[in-house]
Amino acid sequence: MAQLRKDPVVNRWVVVSTRSQTPREFDFGSAEGNHSTPETCPFCQGNEDKTPTEILAFRKEGSQANNPGWWLRVIPNKFAALQPQGDLNRVGRGMFDLMSGRGAHEVIIETPHHDKDMADYSNDQIEKVLWAYRDRILDLKKDERIKYILIFKNHGRQAGASMAHAHSQVIALPIIPKRVIEEMAGVKLHRELKDRCIYCDIVRQEVATGERIVEENRFFIAITPFASRFPFEMWLVPKIHDNDFTNLRKEQILELASLMRLVLLRLKVVLNDCSYNFVLHTSPSQSGGQDSYHWHIEIIPTLTRMAGFEWGTGFYINPTAPEDAALFLRQAKLPSV
Amino acid sequence: MAQLRKDPVVNRWVVVSTRSQTPREFDFGSAEGNHSTPETCPFCQGNEDKTPTEILAFRKEGSQANNPGWWLRVIPNKFAALQPQGDLNRVGRGMFDLMSGRGAHEVIIETPHHDKDMADYSNDQIEKVLWAYRDRILDLKKDERIKYILIFKNHGRQAGASMAHAHSQVIALPIIPKRVIEEMAGVKLHRELKDRCIYCDIVRQEVATGERIVEENRFFIAITPFASRFPFEMWLVPKIHDNDFTNLRKEQILELASLMRLVLLRLKVVLNDCSYNFVLHTSPSQSGGQDSYHWHIEIIPTLTRMAGFEWGTGFYINPTAPEDAALFLRQAKLPSV
Numbered sequence: 001m002a003q004l005r006k007d008p009v010v011n012r013w014v015v016v017s018t019r020s021q022t023p024r025e026f027d028f029g030s031a032e033g034n035h036s037t038p039e040t041c042p043f044c045q046g047n048e049d050k051t052p053t054e055i056l057a058f059r060k061e062g063s064q065a066n067n068p069g070w071w072l073r074v075i076p077n078k079f080a081a082l083q084p085q086g087d088l089n090r091v092g093r094g095m096f097d098l099m100s101g102r103g104a105h106e107v108i109i110e111t112p113h114h115d116k117d118m119a120d121y122s123n124d125q126i127e128k129v130l131w132a133y134r135d136r137i138l139d140l141k142k143d144e145r146i147k148y149i150l151i152f153k154n155h156g157r158q159a160g161a162s163m164a165h166a167h168s169q170v171i172a173l174p175i176i177p178k179r180v181i182e183e184m185a186g187v188k189l190h191r192e193l194k195d196r197c198i199y200c201d202i203v204r205q206e207v208a209t210g211e212r213i214v215e216e217n218r219f220f221i222a223i224t225p226f227a228s229r230f231p232f233e234m235w236l237v238p239k240i241h242d243n244d245f246t247n248l249r250k251e252q253i254l255e256l257a258s259l260m261r262l263v264l265l266r267l268k269v270v271l272n273d274c275s276y277n278f279v280l281h282t283s284p285s286q287s288g289g290q291d292s293y294h295w296h297i298e299i300i301p302t303l304t305r306m307a308g309f310e311w312g313t314g315f316y317i318n319p320t321a322p323e324d325a326a327l328f329l330r331q332a333k334l335p336s337v
Numbered sequence: 338m339a340q341l342r343k344d345p346v347v348n349r350w351v352v353v354s355t356r357s358q359t360p361r362e363f364d365f366g367s368a369e370g371n372h373s374t375p376e377t378c379p380f381c382q383g384n385e386d387k388t389p390t391e392i393l394a395f396r397k398e399g400s401q402a403n404n405p406g407w408w409l410r411v412i413p414n415k416f417a418a419l420q421p422q423g424d425l426n427r428v429g430r431g432m433f434d435l436m437s438g439r440g441a442h443e444v445i446i447e448t449p450h451h452d453k454d455m456a457d458y459s460n461d462q463i464e465k466v467l468w469a470y471r472d473r474i475l476d477l478k479k480d481e482r483i484k485y486i487l488i489f490k491n492h493g494r495q496a497g498a499s500m501a502h503a504h505s506q507v508i509a510l511p512i513i514p515k516r517v518i519e520e521m522a523g524v525k526l527h528r529e530l531k532d533r534c535i536y537c538d539i540v541r542q543e544v545a546t547g548e549r550i551v552e553e554n555r556f557f558i559a560i561t562p563f564a565s566r567f568p569f570e571m572w573l574v575p576k577i578h579d580n581d582f583t584n585l586r587k588e589q590i591l592e593l594a595s596l597m598r599l600v601l602l603r604l605k606v607v608l609n610d611c612s613y614n615f616v617l618h619t620s621p622s623q624s625g626g627q628d629s630y631h632w633h634i635e636i637i638p639t640l641t642r643m644a645g646f647e648w649g650t651g652f653y654i655n656p657t658a659p660e661d662a663a664l665f666l667r668q669a670k671l672p673s674v
Contacts, residue, residue: 007564009523009535010516014564014653021568021656023607023665026640081654094542095535096563150650177650179347186346198346198432205431226433227344227351231358270360279650303363313487313514313616316351317418319358328360 001083002101004175013175015081015101036164038114043165045070045112052076055106056135058128072128073109074136074170080105081171088145088174104140104172108132109165117155117166119264126257129168133280134246134253140172141285148173148180148284156275158302176284183281184293191291199294200241202226207239212322214329215262219255222263224322224329229300231320232271232329234263236297243293245282260297262334267301269332275302338420339438341512350512352418352438373501375451380502382407382449389413392443393472395465409465410446411473411507417442418508425482425511441477441509445469446502454492454503456601463594466505470617471583471590477509478622485510485517485621493612495639513621520618521630528628536631537578539563544576549659551666552599556592559600561659561666566637568657569608569666571600573634580630582619597634599671604638606669612639 003016042050048066056074063069082103090099110129111121118126137149153168154161161167190198206212206223214234215222222236236259238252248256267276282295310316340353379387385403393411400406419440427436447466448458455463474486490505491498498504527535543549543560551571552559559573573596575589585593604613619632647653 005564007562008527008539010519011523012564012566012651012653014566014655016565016658017654017656020658020661022661023569023609026568026608026611094546095538096542150652173652175652177652179651182347182651186348190345201432202345205433209431225344227342227349228353229349229351231363232360271363272360274363314349314516314519315487315510315512315514316349317354318351319354321353321357324357324359 001086002081004099004101006097008095008097010178012178017081018101041114041163041165043107043109043163043167044114048073052078056132056139058132068112070112071125072111072132074132075107075109077105077107077169082173099174103146103174104170106136106170108136108168108170110168111166114165117264117268118153119261119268121261123254123257123261126260127253130248130253130257133168133170134248136170137246137282137285140170143172144286145174146172146285148176149282150177151280153278154275155277156273156302158275159277161275180281180284184284187291187293197241197291197294199237199296203237203239212326214266214326215259217255217259219252220259222259224326226322228318228320228322228325229316231303231318232267232301232325233318233322234267234299234329236260236263236299238295241290241294243283243290243295245280245295263299263329265334266329266332267299269334270328271301271303276300277302338423339418341436341438343434345432345434347515349515354418355438378451378500378502380444380446380500380504381451385410389415393469393476395469405449407449408462409448409469411469412444412446414442414444414506419510421509436511440483440511441507443473443507445473445505445507447505448503451502454601454605455490456598456605458598460591460594460598463597464590467585467590467594470505470507471585473507474583474619474622477507480509481623482511483509483622485513486619487514488617490615491612492614493610493639495612496614498612517618517621521621524628524630534578534628534631536574536633540574540576549663551603551663552596554592554596556589557596559596561663563659565655565657565659565662566653568640568655569604569638569662570655570659571604571636571666573597573600573636575632578627578631580620580627580632582617582632600636600666602671603666603669604636606671607665608638608640613637614639 002018005014005016038044041047045068052075054066054073054075057070058072059070082101082105084104086100086102088100088102111125133151140146140149150171151168187198203221212223213221219239220236221239222234224233225235276299278297278299280297283293339355342351342353375381378384382405389412391403391410391412394407395409396407419438419442421441423437423439425437425439448462470488477483477486487508488505524535540558549560550558551561556576557573558576559571561570562572613636615634615636617634620630
């Protein structure tokens with residue numbers, strides 16, 4: 001089983017794999033693509049026997065589990081970073097802290113189509129993906145040893161996707177990730193100082209100035225954040241305060257799906273179908289309450305390489321002002337769909 | 338002038354460039370190399386007129402500034418992220434904080450040779466580079482508006498190097514980077530709990546177990562840290578406590594140069610001359626004192642791509658256990674030099 005190890009100075013947790021990847025197993029940054037075809041792709045319809053048994057699927061009436069007839073499937077990750085079996089052991093080794101890599105790592109196959117990505121889906125298909133996110137979080141949080149459930153998507157090889165067929169990933173962790181702890185601390189401090197939610201304040205200021213808005217509808221706003229780390233970084237933030245993604249109601253999911261499709265389409269048109277990552281930041285599983293957080297989604301296109309400066313400092317140089325990025329994205333000529 | 342902008346939630350500073358890079362100016366992750374030759378390379382001997390005027394150079398007796406005859410040159414970065422001219426203005430814009438991008442951004446041309454990298458230098462040449470680091474920090478810290486001086490190196494295009502000719506960079510910042518603040522907080526907490534330096538404790542435990550040691554000499558140790566974020570990540574740490582790199586004496590610089598050469602040579606042999614970044618973490622310029630920090634160098638080979646998981650969480654999955662990485666590095670067959 002993998003190990004979780006804590007850096008003793010900055011308290012950052014790292015998953016260290018059981019079986020170490022050796023020097024010759026690294027591809028040394030080759031830009032080679034993934035050449036799988038619908039015939040060989042385990043995520044394609046008809047190849048259900050090439051994947052582990054499905055955990056969840058949205059399927060046509062009458063179709064059978066682990067067989068064709070689905071719109072979306074969730075399966076355990078074959079190369080899981082964390083495993084659901086076994087106890088959660090916490091150990092000290094001298095001054096170092098570690099625990100067993102207990103958790104879960106799942107793959108959400110978003111579509112039966114090999115060559116489509118989220119920007120090409122119908123609103124209806126994106127809704128299905130969002131419902132699957134919600135279902136998996138609600139199911140995994142039943143295990144009280146799970147502290148955080150992380151949903152993310154890597155699109156394109158530059159963004160770390162090892163499979164070309166569109167998918168999201170779910171990782172259930174026995175710890176709360178450092179970034180989320182930092183954001184919750186920021187929320188708490190602002191709450192103490194102002195008795196308001198800092199993300200709600202950001203939404204209000206962004207709506208007032210408008211200069212960093214990419215898309216907006218009744219329930220959501222897509223902005224290029226004021227202190228964007230990366231060119232064309234975007235945040236999708238609910239306009240009505242909520243700490244927890246799983247509180248979403250049907251009418252909100254409809255609006256979120258519509259916003260996501262437009263935002264990803266703009267990104268695709270403006271940035272030449274570049275790779276990107278997105279991550280859902282929601283409340284920790286076993287704690288919180290409405291005051292503790294404001295859920296949101298962060299989208300990061302893969303345009304710049306991280307250099308020593310960024311690694312060494314947690315300090316970023318962004319070559320594109322977010323106001324300009326928002327303008328480029330707003331002005332994108334979308335295909336009529 | 339560039340702007341420094343602060344994320345209001347997590348207090349992370351970002352430099353946003355003056356002139357925004359537009360979508361068509363990104364190379365969308367092409368793996369194309371830098372094809373400059375010694376004839377066209379502005380960092381090569383004889384091309385001194387293609388660079389800004391030198392700030393510092395180590396030269397042969399009788400050679401003239403901005404002419405051939407040097408072993409090492411320091412010049413202002415032509416594409417500087419921060420500029421030394423102008424006032425340091427701090428402004429609020431609603432709830433957002435920004436300041437003018439005042440600071441400095443310099444390039445240390447480490448060698449006159451176009452095709453050599455640090456692993457190929459003599460110990461003597463690495464010493465020159467280390468003296469240049471020290472000289473530039475001491476000079477830049479005279480400006481009391483400078484809060485932190487960051488020295489780093491990007492080797493190879495995958496690590497973000499835009500020039501093939503070996504060089505390091507110096508950035509002088511009007512703020513202390515987030516990572517350094519976090520490390521100083523970790524040092525402070527440990528000092529309060531144990532009245533010892535946490536990095537000294539790490540050095541003692543690593544020396545005792547030996548399993549993560551790559552190189553060791555009288556004054557320094559090179560380890561793969563217990564909670565390595567990346568495969569083959571290494572830290573070079575002084576064995577005798579010191580908060581500030583500029584306190585190094587000549588006999589220590591000799592030993593550090595020798596350790597660095599061996600460590601980079603091992604990395605080059607084991608990882609097929611892969612790209613890497615290193616960063617010097619030393620005390621902030623205008624504060625500190627011996628108890629506040631323990632300077633060190635972090636080396637990060639560019640083997641894995643950062644994916645959504647890491648960006649979104651500050652939580653890392655490392656496929657190679659640091660104990661295994663240390664073993665591979667120790668067992669490397671070095672060319673006899």
